[in-house]
Amino acid sequence: MPDNEILLSATGLTKTFGEFTAVDGIDFAVRKGECFGFLGPNGAGKSSTMRMVGCVSPVTSGELRLFGLDPAGNGPAIRARLGSCPQRDTLDEELTVEENLWIYGRYFGLSRKEVRSRAAELLDFAQLTDRAGDKVEPLSGGMKRRLTIARSLINSPEILLLDEPTTGLDPQARHVLWDRLFRLKRSGVTLVLTTHYMDEAEQLCDRLVVMDHGRIVAEGSPRSLIDEFSTREVLELRFDAEDHKDFAEQVTGIGERVEVLPDRLLVYADDGEQAAAVVHSRGIEPLSSLVRRATLEDVFLHLTGRTLVD
Numbered sequence: 001m002p003d004n005e006i007l008l009s010a011t012g013l014t015k016t017f018g019e020f021t022a023v024d025g026i027d028f029a030v031r032k033g034e035c036f037g038f039l040g041p042n043g044a045g046k047s048s049t050m051r052m053v054g055c056v057s058p059v060t061s062g063e064l065r066l067f068g069l070d071p072a073g074n075g076p077a078i079r080a081r082l083g084s085c086p087q088r089d090t091l092d093e094e095l096t097v098e099e100n101l102w103i104y105g106r107y108f109g110l111s112r113k114e115v116r117s118r119a120a121e122l123l124d125f126a127q128l129t130d131r132a133g134d135k136v137e138p139l140s141g142g143m144k145r146r147l148t149i150a151r152s153l154i155n156s157p158e159i160l161l162l163d164e165p166t167t168g169l170d171p172q173a174r175h176v177l178w179d180r181l182f183r184l185k186r187s188g189v190t191l192v193l194t195t196h197y198m199d200e201a202e203q204l205c206d207r208l209v210v211m212d213h214g215r216i217v218a219e220g221s222p223r224s225l226i227d228e229f230s231t232r233e234v235l236e237l238r239f240d241a242e243d244h245k246d247f248a249e250q251v252t253g254i255g256e257r258v259e260v261l262p263d264r265l266l267v268y269a270d271d272g273e274q275a276a277a278v279v280h281s282r283g284i285e286p287l288s289s290l291v292r293r294a295t296l297e298d299v300f301l302h303l304t305g306r307t308l309v310d
């Protein structure tokens with residue numbers, strides 16, 4: 001199989017619930033071996049898209065193909081080649097860690113022997129070998145997520161779907177999970193994920209689409225999106241809460257553009273320190289002044305006028 005083979009594609013993909021359009025005619029293609037992301041705020045239509053891709057929710061209109069097959073009529077054949085990690089863990093808390101894997105493996109038709117050896121491999125991958133015989137209930141959130149991912153890999157899927165893989169996890173647990181996902185990608189599994197965390201998208205995704213109100217508003221690699229829609233750096237200025245909007249006029253013309261957020265001003269400039277020096281030379285005195293590199297959050301703000309996480 002060539003590496004750039006397209007495993008998943010959508011043209012004009014649409015999902016409506018009654019009068020409401022949750023996914024509004026989107027086009028995308030995912031190549032073998034890449035990590036592809038859907039980045040957008042809550043309600044953008046990411047999960048609805050993932051459920052159609054996972055063949056658990058019918059397509060309203062448009063074309064969707066997985067491994068060249070149409071989910072309408074080929075659901076079971078496609079699902080056998082997919083792993084799916086839903087937004088909420090659906091582990092059986094009464095069972096032990098390894099029993100959760102065994103049951104799933106049997107469901108996929110693996111023999112008892114195959115299930116045992118695959119489960120042992122996956123527990124090692126998920127760094128849960130020590131907890132194999134423990135009940136699921138007392139595990140940490142990060143461990144449960146890793147077990148859910150291990151479970152979704154029991155049938156050795158070619159594509160793994162991850163809906164908001166690290167929502168609700170603490171920073172350390174997120175980094176452990178990212179590391180596992182990197183390894184998985186290196187082993188050749190194609191990853192498709194949704195997230196509303198720009199750092200997650202930046203860390204993991206080779207390519208992504210930015211979604212808002214059911215539509216795709218931009219697409220590319222994290223780097224190319226930042227290069228296209230932002231400056232290299234951003235100067236963040238905070239003033240006394242009540243009057244910071246008044247300062248927006250005073251900083252106009254510094255850098256490429258200024259965004260006014262409820263709690264701060266963002267000055268977009270390739271050289272943030274130089275922009276800060278100009279602010280200072282104009283006699284403007286912010287409470288705090290911070291230069292940082294631009295992120296996908298800035299891309300989203302530029303494209304939609306809103307922040308990703310309100």
Ligand SMILES: Nc1ncnc2c1ncn2[C@@H]1O[C@H](COP(=O)(O)OP(=O)(O)OP(=O)(O)O)[C@@H](O)[C@H]1O
Nearest residue numbers: 017020021022040041042043044045046047048049
């Ligand atoms: N079964 C349903 N019936 C009616 N409306 C729905 C249904 N599922 C989703 N929606 C609506 O479709 C829109 C998109 O939801 P979706 O879950 O796809 O967004 P999302 O980007 O994944 O956000 P989240 O991160 O909150 O899951 C939302 O406004 C949601 O209320």
